[in-house]
Amino acid sequence: MKAEKPWVPILFLAPALAFFIFAVLVPMVATAGLSFTNWSGFGEFTFVGFANYVELASDDIFAKSFTNVLLYIFATLILEVLVGLCLAGLISVQKSGSLWFRVALFAPVMLPMVVVAVLWSFIYNPDFGLVNGALTAVGLEDFTRIWLGDPDTALLAISIVSGWVFSGFFMVIFYSALQQVPGELSEAARLDGANEWQIFWSVKIPFIRNAIEVGVLLCVTGAFQGFDLFFVLTNGGPFNATEIPTTLLVRTVFRNADVGYGSAMAVVLTLVILVVGWMFVRIRKWNDQKELRR
Amino acid sequence: MITKKSSAIIALTAASALLLGACATSSETTTDDDATGTTDSVAEGTLRVAMGSPGEAQISVWDQIAAQFESENSGIKVEMNYVDDDLYQTIGLPNLLSGRDAPDVYFEWAGSRLAERNEGGYAADLTSYMSGGVLSGIWDDAAFSSGEVDGKLLLAPHTADVTNVIWYNVDIFAELGITPPTTWGELMDTCKVAYDAGYIPMATGNKDFWAAGNWLGHLTSRVVGEDVYDSALGQRTSFNTPEWVEAFGYIKELADNNCINASANAIADNEGAQLFFQGEAAMHPIGSWLVSWAIGEAPDLNFDYVNLPAMANGAGDQGSVMGVVTGYVINEMSPLKDKAAEFLAMANNEKFVTEFIAAEAVPMAISAASAELDDRTARLNTMLSGSDHVVGPPDTDYDLEVADYFYRAVAAVLGGVSTPEEAAADLAASVE
Numbered sequence: 001m002k003a004e005k006p007w008v009p010i011l012f013l014a015p016a017l018a019f020f021i022f023a024v025l026v027p028m029v030a031t032a033g034l035s036f037t038n039w040s041g042f043g044e045f046t047f048v049g050f051a052n053y054v055e056l057a058s059d060d061i062f063a064k065s066f067t068n069v070l071l072y073i074f075a076t077l078i079l080e081v082l083v084g085l086c087l088a089g090l091i092s093v094q095k096s097g098s099l100w101f102r103v104a105l106f107a108p109v110m111l112p113m114v115v116v117a118v119l120w121s122f123i124y125n126p127d128f129g130l131v132n133g134a135l136t137a138v139g140l141e142d143f144t145r146i147w148l149g150d151p152d153t154a155l156l157a158i159s160i161v162s163g164w165v166f167s168g169f170f171m172v173i174f175y176s177a178l179q180q181v182p183g184e185l186s187e188a189a190r191l192d193g194a195n196e197w198q199i200f201w202s203v204k205i206p207f208i209r210n211a212i213e214v215g216v217l218l219c220v221t222g223a224f225q226g227f228d229l230f231f232v233l234t235n236g237g238p239f240n241a242t243e244i245p246t247t248l249l250v251r252t253v254f255r256n257a258d259v260g261y262g263s264a265m266a267v268v269l270t271l272v273i274l275v276v277g278w279m280f281v282r283i284r285k286w287n288d289q290k291e292l293r294r
Numbered sequence: 295m296i297t298k299k300s301s302a303i304i305a306l307t308a309a310s311a312l313l314l315g316a317c318a319t320s321s322e323t324t325t326d327d328d329a330t331g332t333t334d335s336v337a338e339g340t341l342r343v344a345m346g347s348p349g350e351a352q353i354s355v356w357d358q359i360a361a362q363f364e365s366e367n368s369g370i371k372v373e374m375n376y377v378d379d380d381l382y383q384t385i386g387l388p389n390l391l392s393g394r395d396a397p398d399v400y401f402e403w404a405g406s407r408l409a410e411r412n413e414g415g416y417a418a419d420l421t422s423y424m425s426g427g428v429l430s431g432i433w434d435d436a437a438f439s440s441g442e443v444d445g446k447l448l449l450a451p452h453t454a455d456v457t458n459v460i461w462y463n464v465d466i467f468a469e470l471g472i473t474p475p476t477t478w479g480e481l482m483d484t485c486k487v488a489y490d491a492g493y494i495p496m497a498t499g500n501k502d503f504w505a506a507g508n509w510l511g512h513l514t515s516r517v518v519g520e521d522v523y524d525s526a527l528g529q530r531t532s533f534n535t536p537e538w539v540e541a542f543g544y545i546k547e548l549a550d551n552n553c554i555n556a557s558a559n560a561i562a563d564n565e566g567a568q569l570f571f572q573g574e575a576a577m578h579p580i581g582s583w584l585v586s587w588a589i590g591e592a593p594d595l596n597f598d599y600v601n602l603p604a605m606a607n608g609a610g611d612q613g614s615v616m617g618v619v620t621g622y623v624i625n626e627m628s629p630l631k632d633k634a635a636e637f638l639a640m641a642n643n644e645k646f647v648t649e650f651i652a653a654e655a656v657p658m659a660i661s662a663a664s665a666e667l668d669d670r671t672a673r674l675n676t677m678l679s680g681s682d683h684v685v686g687p688p689d690t691d692y693d694l695e696v697a698d699y700f701y702r703a704v705a706a707v708l709g710g711v712s713t714p715e716e717a718a719a720d721l722a723a724s725v726e
Contacts (some may be wrong), residue, residue, distance in 0.1 A: 147560075251698075256698055257385065261484060
């Protein structure tokens with residue numbers, strides 16, 4: 001049957017496509033183009049070919065930024081995803097009275113990240129901050145540190161803040177997924193003598209595997225996009241200990257006015273994220289096929 | 295029949311048409327300036343003035359100037375644009391200048407930045423305005439020198455700031471029986487006495503690198519000499535020399551002798567200042583703007599300053615001052631250059647110079663000479679104007695990327711992460 005108004009779907013698509021072209025496609029193409037130039041942000045461009053990429057290949061700080069982000073991913077997988085999972089498990093077992101508990105844990109997610117960073121910069125302040133003040137008050141002065149100024153502790157300190165914010169987010173995701181687990185499975189396991197811990201890890205976790213995979217993917221991609229927390233708390237310091245690709249990119253473009261080099265960084269970062277996403281999809285597909293063969 | 299492929303093509307075309315239509319519409323929109331022509335005799339339009347945020351008190355003065363200018367120039371609307379300081383200094387101003395509604399007048403630092411604006415074609419020659427025009431008679435001839443590039447006067451000077459001195463708490467010094475240090479050795483002794491008494495000898499907040507970077511940059515210029523300082527930061531000579539290693543060695547000595555708060559590289563400049571305001575620190579190295587800041591934040595604080603102590607056997611002028619002249623530039627591409635010059639003349643008339651002084655800014659205008667200033671501010675101005683050598687801060691007088699590498703090298707030595715030799719070598723490698 002012939003559609004009466006075949007142009008209607010096109011009209012519906014056009015605004016979204018226009019936004020996509022303007023806000024995503026054009027900047028991506030422009031950035032890729034700028035990566036082959038030497039440009040300070042205004043005035044004339046100078047085409048330099050692959051010089052920016054050659055320089056990037058030997059940039060130790062750029063390489064270190066990826067190391068730092070991998071460490072951050074590892075830490076946040078534990079502090080955000082694993083903690084979120086455990087919290088979800090706890091509240092799924094103890095349902096009565098859990099509503100306020102869930103609200104309290106989710107509340108940090110609703111705060112703007114910049115507000116969180118400013119708040120925690122005071123908490124971590126080495127001279128009059130809450131952490132060192134509390135440690136001193138209980139006689140643990142030897143454990144006080146310059147949390148954001150010590151290369152050994154700065155990245156962990158930022159990861160803890162990230163965990164404080166996002167563990168509630170993942171808790172909500174996993175709690176919703178756990179609600180979908182059929183009660184009969186848990187009952188059957190209980191009848192077989194399994195305790196709650198065993199039911200959680202051996203029955204419920206495998207059942208919500210898809211949700212966990214999504215959570216891991218969100219955590220990993222979120223880490224690559226992370227910027228505001230790092231910028232406000234340490235701005236990549238101390239001594240590049242918390243430098244991640246996004247903070248280095250912003251510094252290169254907006255402070256050093258090296259737009260061409262910064263664009264090359266952006267292109268490489270995008271390619272890395274695409275490769276990580278592709279690997280994730282391949283692993284998931286391989287796992288699904290393995291399940292089917294069973 | 296419309297296939298899936300042709301639907302996609304039509305959708306993409308429609309989207310592109312929407313996009314191009316929007317862009318065409320916006321590019322057809324004329325600004326007041328475009329509508330009234332591009333000659334200097336334009337008498338109406340929007341006069342745009344851009345600057346980093348100078349604080350509420352000074353913003354109030356600028357708003358008064360804008361209002362008065364509008365009332366005296368019917369047809370001219372003044373649009374003031376106050377941008378976050380850090381943003382303005384880095385990407386903010388270049389973005390504004392290359393945008394559609396570029397400022398007609400904008401704040402700028404004298405030095406390499408001003409030369410860059412000239413090269414980019416964004417700085418109008420003010421010579422005719424200053425010699426016999428609306429801007430004549432406002433400043434002494436000596437005030438123009440810092441704003442001269444290639445024989446052209448490009449900067450209408452506004453203020454001259456001493457970028458770094460060592461502020462000290464007079465009461466703490468009296469309590470400890472110490473006097474302001476005038477030599478490096480005296481500074482080390484002062485640090486020891488203050489540290490042993492439980493005070494932070496010198497508080498600084500160097501998270502953003504410039505706070506300690508500036509005053510330690512001044513220190514290095516005293517050691518290596520102003521010419522070597524200038525040529526290294528100007529990328530004409532290397533940092534990897536024995537002189538620079540010696541200079542960085544003094545920074546290491548500061549750290550080894552507990553002169554600086556351990557948290558220096560972890561806290562921001564305002565947090566470092568708070569340690570001084572709260573009486574936790576005996577000294578605080580920062581610029582002349584501390585006067586108004588401290589009067590507002592810590593009105594009971596009894597404080598004074600001393601210039602950076604002399605370095606024994608230093609190659610530079612041991613009486614040098616680190617300072618910078620700032621002012622306003624008229625955009626060469628502005629269609630309202632005459633009006634912009636009139637605006638700057640109004641901003642520097644006696645009435646508004648008095649208002650600026652009340653707002654704790656001291657304009658370089660001749661009429662400011664007779665004003666009643668805070669004694670410390672007056673002495674700082676005298677020190678700056680009387681100095682044989684004024685050393686420029688790295689981030690205003692030199693390439694920003696080189697300044698960034700320099701600041702990070704200094705921070706690394708201060709934080710004990712790099713030795714002087716490593717810092718000099720790494721800095722040289724980064725700059726090259």
